[in-house]
Amino acid sequence: MQYPQLSLLLEAGGILACNRHLTASHRVPAVANYFLTGEIMQKEKTHATAIELKGITKTFGSVVANNQIDLSVRKGEILALLGENGSGKTTLMNMLSGIYRPDSGSVLLNGEAVTINSPEDAIEFGIGMIHQHFKLVDVLSATDNIMLGVKGGSRWLKKTRSDKIQEISRHFGLDISPEKKIYQMSVGEKQTVEILKVMYRNANILILDEPTAVLTPQETKKLFDILRRMKAEGCAIIIITHKLNEVMEISDRVTILRKGESIATVETAETNAHELTELMVGRPVELSIDRPENGFEETLLEVHHLTVANEEGFEAIQDIKFELKRGEILGVAGIAGSGQKELCEAMAGLLPVSKGAILYNKENIIGKSPEEIIKMGISMSFIPEDRLGMGLAASMGMVDNMMLKTYKKNKGPFVSRKEARELSKRLIKQLGIVTPGVDTPVRRLSGGNVQKVLLGREIESNPNVLITAYAVRGLDINSSYTIYDSLNEQKQKGVGILFIGEDLDVMLELCDRIMVLCHGKVTGIVEAKTSTKEEIGLLMTGGSGKEGSADA
Amino acid sequence: MRESSSKRHYNEPLARIVKKDAMSNQRMAAYSVFALILAIAAGGVFIFSLGYNPFKVYATIVSGAFRSSISTQGTIKIAIPLLIASLGITHAFKMQFWNIGAEGQIIMGGIFATYFALFHSDWPHWLLMLVMCAAGMLGGGLWALIPAFFKTKYGTNETLFTLMLNYIALYMIKYLAEGPWLDPKASGFPKIASFEKNARLDEVFGVHAGWIIGLVLVGVVYFYLKYSKQGYEIAIVGESENTARYAGMNVKKIIMRTMFLSGAICGIAGMTQVSGAAYTLSEGVAGGVGFTAIIVAWLAKLNPFVILLVTIGFSVLEKGSSVMQSSFGLPTSVSDILQGIILFFILGCDFFTRYKLIFRKGGQKNDN
Ligand SMILES: Nc1ncnc2c1ncn2[C@@H]1O[C@H](COP(=O)(O)OP(=O)(O)OP(=O)(O)O)[C@@H](O)[C@H]1O
Numbered sequence: 007m008q009y010p011q012l013s014l015l016l017e018a019g020g021i022l023a024c025n026r027h028l029t030a031s032h033r034v035p036a037v038a039n040y041f042l043t044g045e046i047m048q049k050e051k052t053h054a055t056a057i058e059l060k061g062i063t064k065t066f067g068s069v070v071a072n073n074q075i076d077l078s079v080r081k082g083e084i085l086a087l088l089g090e091n092g093s094g095k096t097t098l099m100n101m102l103s104g105i106y107r108p109d110s111g112s113v114l115l116n117g118e119a120v121t122i123n124s125p126e127d128a129i130e131f132g133i134g135m136i137h138q139h140f141k142l143v144d145v146l147s148a149t150d151n152i153m154l155g156v157k158g159g160s161r162w163l164k165k166t167r168s169d170k171i172q173e174i175s176r177h178f179g180l181d182i183s184p185e186k187k188i189y190q191m192s193v194g195e196k197q198t199v200e201i202l203k204v205m206y207r208n209a210n211i212l213i214l215d216e217p218t219a220v221l222t223p224q225e226t227k228k229l230f231d232i233l234r235r236m237k238a239e240g241c242a243i244i245i246i247t248h249k250l251n252e253v254m255e256i257s258d259r260v261t262i263l264r265k266g267e268s269i270a271t272v273e274t275a276e277t278n279a280h281e282l283t284e285l286m287v288g289r290p291v292e293l294s295i296d297r298p299e300n301g302f303e304e305t306l307l308e309v310h311h312l313t314v315a316n317e318e319g320f321e322a323i324q325d326i327k328f329e330l331k332r333g334e335i336l337g338v339a340g341i342a343g344s345g346q347k348e349l350c351e352a353m354a355g356l357l358p359v360s361k362g363a364i365l366y367n368k369e370n371i372i373g374k375s376p377e378e379i380i381k382m383g384i385s386m387s388f389i390p391e392d393r394l395g396m397g398l399a400a401s402m403g404m405v406d407n408m409m410l411k412t413y414k415k416n417k418g419p420f421v422s423r424k425e426a427r428e429l430s431k432r433l434i435k436q437l438g439i440v441t442p443g444v445d446t447p448v449r450r451l452s453g454g455n456v457q458k459v460l461l462g463r464e465i466e467s468n469p470n471v472l473i474t475a476y477a478v479r480g481l482d483i484n485s486s487y488t489i490y491d492s493l494n495e496q497k498q499k500g501v502g503i504l505f506i507g508e509d510l511d512v513m514l515e516l517c518d519r520i521m522v523l524c525h526g527k528v529t530g531i532v533e534a535k536t537s538t539k540e541e542i543g544l545l546m547t548g549g550s551g552k553e554g555s556a557d558a
Numbered sequence: 559m560r561e562s563s564s565k566r567h568y569n570e571p572l573a574r575i576v577k578k579d580a581m582s583n584q585r586m587a588a589y590s591v592f593a594l595i596l597a598i599a600a601g602g603v604f605i606f607s608l609g610y611n612p613f614k615v616y617a618t619i620v621s622g623a624f625r626s627s628i629s630t631q632g633t634i635k636i637a638i639p640l641l642i643a644s645l646g647i648t649h650a651f652k653m654q655f656w657n658i659g660a661e662g663q664i665i666m667g668g669i670f671a672t673y674f675a676l677f678h679s680d681w682p683h684w685l686l687m688l689v690m691c692a693a694g695m696l697g698g699g700l701w702a703l704i705p706a707f708f709k710t711k712y713g714t715n716e717t718l719f720t721l722m723l724n725y726i727a728l729y730m731i732k733y734l735a736e737g738p739w740l741d742p743k744a745s746g747f748p749k750i751a752s753f754e755k756n757a758r759l760d761e762v763f764g765v766h767a768g769w770i771i772g773l774v775l776v777g778v779v780y781f782y783l784k785y786s787k788q789g790y791e792i793a794i795v796g797e798s799e800n801t802a803r804y805a806g807m808n809v810k811k812i813i814m815r816t817m818f819l820s821g822a823i824c825g826i827a828g829m830t831q832v833s834g835a836a837y838t839l840s841e842g843v844a845g846g847v848g849f850t851a852i853i854v855a856w857l858a859k860l861n862p863f864v865i866l867l868v869t870i871g872f873s874v875l876e877k878g879s880s881v882m883q884s885s886f887g888l889p890t891s892v893s894d895i896l897q898g899i900i901l902f903f904i905l906g907c908d909f910f911t912r913y914k915l916i917f918r919k920g921g922q923k924n925d926n
């Protein structure tokens with residue numbers, strides 16, 4: 007720290023270590039290049055601290071999002087950032103990427119205090135962040151998105167730039183088609199483009215905010231391979247995730263935040279999922295899922311030969327047939343994009359049905375408006391990739407969001423906010439929603455808390471049929487289990503629940519039966535109690551497991 | 559520990575723009591007041607450079623607007639259509655429907671009301687007034703419904719659509735004045751006849767009753783938007799159409815209904831103008847009010863009570879500047895420039911409530 011020249015040198019070494027393979031390392035001053043020797047580079051590849059946060063505090067009005075947080079990442083290390091919903095992970099990372107500025111505390115980059123005023127600054131310092139909501143231009147190609155906003159852009163440089171993109175992709179094993187348009191891409195592909203975007207800008211510190219929340223297991227595996235390769239190149243990586251198995255798999259160390267404070271930093275090799283959960287929650291927790299039995303028998307919902315075309319006219323659901331009983335949780339498993347979204351939207355009346363029937367209490371609900379369907383007691387809580395786009399009004403508070411489906415209920419031309427206010431307060435207690443107040447715009451809540459608001463409202467609307475899609479996406483472990491409990495409570499009341507899920511382990515424990523979708527077709531419906539992950543996995547890819555009792 | 563003096567500057571600009579977190583209402587108000595003071599100071603410098611005493615000129619503007627009961631009434635007369643039109647526009651803006659066709663909707667309101675004033679002036683006075691008001695609302699409402707229909711049906715751009723409709727409405731007056739509604743007694747310049755006494759809006763405290771309508775509307779619109787089911791629907795549609803559909807709302811119906819209402823309120827402004835201020839229909843019936851109303855609604859952040867305040871401010875400025883012109887012998891352009899300066903600062907202040915500038919520390923030069 008006392009030798010500025012040396013530290014500059016070392017830092018340049020770090021950059022080079024990470025970007026050695028790149029043709030144009032324009033960020034590194036030529037003079038520094040001159041001094042570099044292979045030896046320093048080797049030493050610098052690991053061990054040295056890449057970035058360090060000291061005593062960072064950030065408040066929003068009366069909310070203390072981060073309180074005196076210390077954190078450091080070394081070069082060639084993957085640090086997992088763990089914490090409950092609203093514990094301040096995203097806020098902390100946003101300060102590294104220049105979106106917010108800390109109220110107090112310092113950021114040390116290679117031992118040097120720096121001020122990061124804007125995302126452009128962050129890029130200059132080699133910090134790249136991949137946000138949970140992608141920031142890509144849909145109508146442009148991958149290449150155009152990657153180059154967007156790079157200074158000094160001109161037409162004829164395009165070729166060399168394409169070369170550079172190719173080179174980076176090859177090096178890290180990123181698999182993209184440079185000319186493909188973003189709107190044609192799967193979530194995993196979009197994420198790859200985001201990663202390329204920051205790598206193209208020579209980032210050597212990479213921050214990923216819940217990157218796996220919307221990925222399939224296969225895509226996650228690919229992402230982790232990429233991250234491992236970057237780590238080997240000497241990059242410093244911070245990853246936020248709520249999935250403990252991923253933390254155990256990918257990280258070297260884990261820093262745990264609780265209520266805005268850094269509680270502990272542990273070596274991944276010396277800990278386990280159980281201990282991490284306790285550190286996170288602050289008390290011993292028992293995590294188990296019940297599957298209560300009940301005596302309900304009647305059929306609530308019958309789906310016959312349902313065919314649904316999605317917005318592009320492609321048949322996303324083809325001729326499916328199933329039945330939902332009262333007091334049962336029917337899981338829906340399948341690779342992402344197998345028709346889950348369309349099935350939900352068709353049942354909620356949001357997507358026109360091309361063929362088939364959905365009978366609810368023997369009455370066909372097809373052709374009914376969403377309003378009529380809501381009145382019949384069918385409730386959908388769909389957690390799309392873009393959480394705030396459907397189901398919530400982002401700049402309104404909890405109270406106004408609670409009224410969304412019930413505002414018509416009270417008589418006369420005026421709305422009544424009284425019940426909604428009480429419901430909001432109840433949900434805050436019940437689900438542990440972290441918010442400064444019931445009128446704070448939900449957009450300002452943390453990702454997981456936004457979701458609890460949506461989910462809480464749907465569960466509390468006393469439905470007869472509850473459709474939940476990706477209910478626990480982005481929720482911390484403890485909250486996830488709270489949600490499972492709530493679902494079981496509804497089940498005991500006789501509600502029929504369609505549970506569109508991702509985590510097969512959870513589904514096998516929670517659901518009564520599991521229906522497997524593949525390319526819009528039902529490949530099998532199995533009893534969860536007697537089934538295995540392998541069997542379902544096979545059905546998901548279209549193979550027939552042991553003959554699925556497709557009667558339902 | 560070393561300070562950030564060794565911070566690297568890669569051609570860092572002297573200042574940069576960064577988005578700000580949301581502001582509290584008090585801060586926002588403080589900013590506005592500050593901007594107003596700056597605006598007055600800058601305007602003062604301008605007046606001084608012309609060789610006048612800024613304090614005197616300002617005093618004239620304020621006192622000019624309220625100098626006598628006649629000027630006070632004049633100020634209020636300017637405020638009435640502006641207030642009503644701003645309230646109308648607010649509905650559409652809340653729904654994120656960019657209605658910049660208030661001008662045309664005012665005109666259509668005026669045309670519809672004029673029909674009854676010209677051809678049914680023998681009806682009982684109160685009935686005639688009510689019918690004219692209803693006709694004005696219908697005219698403005700229908701005119702606003704056209705872009706709403708095409709937007710919901712074919713996804714046309716409402717901004718261009720409403721803008722173009724303004725001109726069609728304007729030329730319709732021209733057509734009526736030169737053709738079917740031409741006043742046979744008019745010599746030379748073709749115009750529409752003046753309304754008979756029976757077709758003129760009554761005066762209350764020396765100003766036509768439009769001010770009562772305006773004040774009542776402030777309260778009604780506030781409650782409608784904040785507490786009614788329809789107001790809630792408007793806000794949700796403005797937020798996200800997907801969410802509105804998900805909640806079972808009929809988005810198209812809501813857009814059409816709200817636009818009708820938005821236009822209908824602007825239509826009332828047209829009716830009060832023809833029957834209360836001009837006593838006839840002329841091409842100047844809206845006179846740019848529909849455009850100023852956009853600025854008013856925007857500055858007031860769509861809050862009806864703030865709209866009332868901003869409208870009063872605008873009207874005082876307008877009326878006072880005309881007094882200033884006559885008593886100092888200044889050309890019209892001077893008061894226009896003055897108004898421009900004030901607007902510039904107030905709108906500029908809006909920028910600073912949303913963004914902030916970050917200056918390079920210590921003014922260092924790029925050091926590497
Ligand atoms: N712009 C903002 N204005 C006000 N409060 C905010 C803002 N951003 C975050 N907060 C608050 O700061 C706290 C921390 O939020 P943050 O988004 O960092 O949580 P998180 O750890 O990322 O949670 P999650 O796992 O749910 O994503 C929350 O209580 C949130 O409500």
Ligand SMILES: [Mg+2]
Binds near residue numbers: 095096097215453454
């Ligand atoms: Mg977060």
